[in-house]
Amino acid sequence: MRAQLKCIDCGTTYALDQVRYTCDCGGLLDVARDLEELRNVVSRETFDRRLGGRPLADVSGVWRFRELILPVPENEIVSRPEGNTPLYRSPRLSKWVGLDDLALKHEGENPTGSFKDRGMTVGVTQARQVGARAVACASTGNTSASLASYGAMAGLAVIIFVPEGKIAFGKLSQALAYGAKTLQVAGDFDVAMQLVQHVCRELDIYLLNSINPFRVEGQKAIILEMLQQREWQPPDWIVLPAGNLGNTSAFGKALYEAHQLGLITRIPRLAAVQAKGANPFYRSFIGHFQQRERVHAETIATAIKIGDPVSYSRAVRAIEWTNGVVTQVSDADIMSAKAQVDAAGIGCEPASASSVAGIKRLVGDGVIKPGESAVAILTGHLLKDPSATVDYHLNRLEGITPAYANAPVVVEPTVDAVREALN
Ligand code: F0G
Secondary structure, eight states: OOEEEEETTTOOEEOTTSOOSBOTTSOBEEEEEOHHHHHTTOOHHHHHHTTTOOSHHHHSTTGGGGGGTOOOOGGGOOOSOOOOOOEEOOHHHHHHHTOSEEEEEEGGGSTTSBTHHHHHHHHHHHHHHTTOSEEEEEOSSHHHHHHHHHHHHHTOEEEEEEETTOSOHHHHHHHHHTTOEEEEESSOHHHHHHHHHHHHHHHTOEEOSTTSHHHHHHHHHHHHHHHHHTTTOOOSEEEEEOSSSHHHHHHHHHHHHHHHTTSOSSOOEEEEEEEGGGOHHHHHHHTTTSSOOOOOOOOSOGGGOOSSOTTHHHHHHHHHHTTOEEEEEOHHHHHHHHHHHHHTTOOOOHHHHHHHHHHHHHHHTTSSOTTSEEEEEEOBOGGGOHHHHHHHHTTOSTTOOOTTOOOOOOOOSSHHHHHHHHO
């Protein structure tokens, strides 16, 4: 199946194996394929037949949809395999957000504990296709953990740029453990993002942030797999946390293509949720996208502590394609939602909980109607950021009163002491 790189602004095309992340005009690139031609090749049945298949490319929840992902020989795929994440339901959470039909797709149950693995299997596979020896990314933690793992599997040198002291410990420990060269940049994520783009150009290193269009192709599979799990019946809403806007971009493209290909007959609405202290996309949205806003980001949800998202224009397109919305939630809202997701027995990291907080807010605002259905994307695993969880339950977070705290109790080693603690 033919595919090429295509500028989303001016439409200029480039060969798929060119190493470039933006057009000569500065616009972002898509992996573009002939959807008319694809229409005769893929169907719901094509993908359903592969469920339960044995080859790695069928087992992976990304490569199962390979015609929509990347044309590459199957034996050259770098896969853990990833995907096949559950769709949870919880009466407790439904009630809390005020929606009967709520499901949670837990992308934190990917191999390295976040949705980034979906993009990285494709990005690292493409890195090998173009003969890269070294790969790099800037990251708030999860991208770097994922790249470190997939890069190690592919035998590539991995260099990661993280904002010093600002990423969660679970994520930092993964990068170190998987053997990535870890550069702690004196600055925030936005500074690290600028730096890595510069470095990759100067030092001929392959860049694997979501500005790389192959990452976006892999992350589309979150949507394709969710639709398949729902027997290709889309929910009314898909709600996700938004930081660097790679996922928002991927979701828009997945839904557009799925609709064009006849896999679905209507397009659900996207709701992108930002933390109040890191809300450039929300600000642009309320200004009807007349202007691209940038902020200095600050939030407890360190994964989405981003003030100048690189995939901005692709994400605007996603919101427009899906008649979507962008909302914002406070850190206190995020931590309350996280406590609810955690206490439901599911668990997630703070940034992920913003999708659940966002649904509660949108239901409260009357944007999502009580009779509508929603799928919330949980993007990262509970264990990614243990400090945020423990500090919450110990009431150690500045400015946040833990409404659902479950503090541990110290006891003497006697039955009486235990009896008293249990009363
Ligand atoms: N949730 C989690 C857990 C994340 O790690 C990220 C992004 C997002 C949501 C936002 O997704 O950037 O596609 O809008 N983390 C990146 C990283 C920035 O470096 O790990 P996005």
